[in-house]
Amino acid sequence: MRFSANLGFLWADRPLPDAIRAAKAAGFDAVECHWPYDFPATDVAAALQQTGLRMLGLNTRRGNPGENGLAALPRRGSEARAAVDEALAYAAATQTANIHVMAGFAEGPEAEAAFIETLRYACQRASDRTILIEPLNHYDAPGYFLSTTTQAETIIEKVGAPNLKLMFDCYHVQLMEGDVTHRLERLLPLIGHVQVASVPDRGTPDHGELNFPHIWQTLDRLQWSAPVGAEYKPVGDTDASLGWMLAV
Incomplete structure (x- = not known):
C-alpha cells in the first residue's frame, strides 16, 4: 500500500515546499494539498522535483470568508470558472494530477444545475487532468451541496465527462452512509x-x-494501485503521528 501525505493537515505549520520535503523524509510516496495559492507554484514545483514526489491533488478556492467552494452557487458562475482556471494553471505548473472542484454551501435544483455547468467547464478545460468531486459530511460541513456518494454518482452521470471522478474519502463516507467496503x-x-x-x-x-x-x-483486492491520501488531523507533531504506517 502506498500513501500520499495530505499537506492541508500534515506539517500544516510549515510552508508548503518545506512540508513536501518533510513528507519525503517520512517515507510518503506522494503528496496532496488543499489550497496552495499562497505559495509560488515555482517554489512548489522545485520542491517536488527535488524530492521526486508527485502532487496528486489540489482544491479550487473556497471563495469569500465563510464559503466552502463556488461551483454549485447559483449566479456565481463567472467566479467559479475563474477558480477552476486558477487551479488548472497551478496544476499545470506543478504537474498536479487531480483538481477537486469544491461545490460550496447550496441546495436544490438551481444549485445542481450550477454545479453541473461548472463541472462541464472544468472537464473541458482539463482534458489532460482529472476533475474530482468529494461528498463532505454534514457534521464538518453542514449545508455543503454534495454530501453522499449516491448524489455524486448522479452528478457524474449527468455531467457525462470521462475525466470527472469521485474522491472517495472513507471518513466522510462512513459518517454519512457507512457500508464502506461495498461502496468501494x-x-x-x-x-x-x-x-x-x-x-x-x-x-x-x-x-x-x-x-x-x-x-x-x-x-x-480491488487492485487499487495509486497512493491513498492520508488526510487526517494529527494530535501534536506530525512526525510523531506516523506510527500507523509501520503496521500497514
Whole structure:
C-alpha cells in the first residue's frame, strides 16, 4: 500500500515546499494539498522535483470568508470558472494530477444545475487532468451541496465527462452512509482518489469505527494501485503521528 501525505493537515505549520520535503523524509510516496495559492507554484514545483514526489491533488478556492467552494452557487458562475482556471494553471505548473472542484454551501435544483455547468467547464478545460468531486459530511460541513456518494454518482452521470471522478474519502463516507467496503467495490470505476482518516475523530487511520486492516485488504483486492491520501488531523507533531504506517 502506498500513501500520499495530505499537506492541508500534515506539517500544516510549515510552508508548503518545506512540508513536501518533510513528507519525503517520512517515507510518503506522494503528496496532496488543499489550497496552495499562497505559495509560488515555482517554489512548489522545485520542491517536488527535488524530492521526486508527485502532487496528486489540489482544491479550487473556497471563495469569500465563510464559503466552502463556488461551483454549485447559483449566479456565481463567472467566479467559479475563474477558480477552476486558477487551479488548472497551478496544476499545470506543478504537474498536479487531480483538481477537486469544491461545490460550496447550496441546495436544490438551481444549485445542481450550477454545479453541473461548472463541472462541464472544468472537464473541458482539463482534458489532460482529472476533475474530482468529494461528498463532505454534514457534521464538518453542514449545508455543503454534495454530501453522499449516491448524489455524486448522479452528478457524474449527468455531467457525462470521462475525466470527472469521485474522491472517495472513507471518513466522510462512513459518517454519512457507512457500508464502506461495498461502496468501494461498487463505485470503483468512478473513483479517482481514495482518502482515509479515523472515524469519528478524523485522527490517524488506525482506530475508531473503521477496520483499517480490512480497508487495506479491500483496496489490495480491488487492485487499487495509486497512493491513498492520508488526510487526517494529527494530535501534536506530525512526525510523531506516523506510527500507523509501520503496521500497514
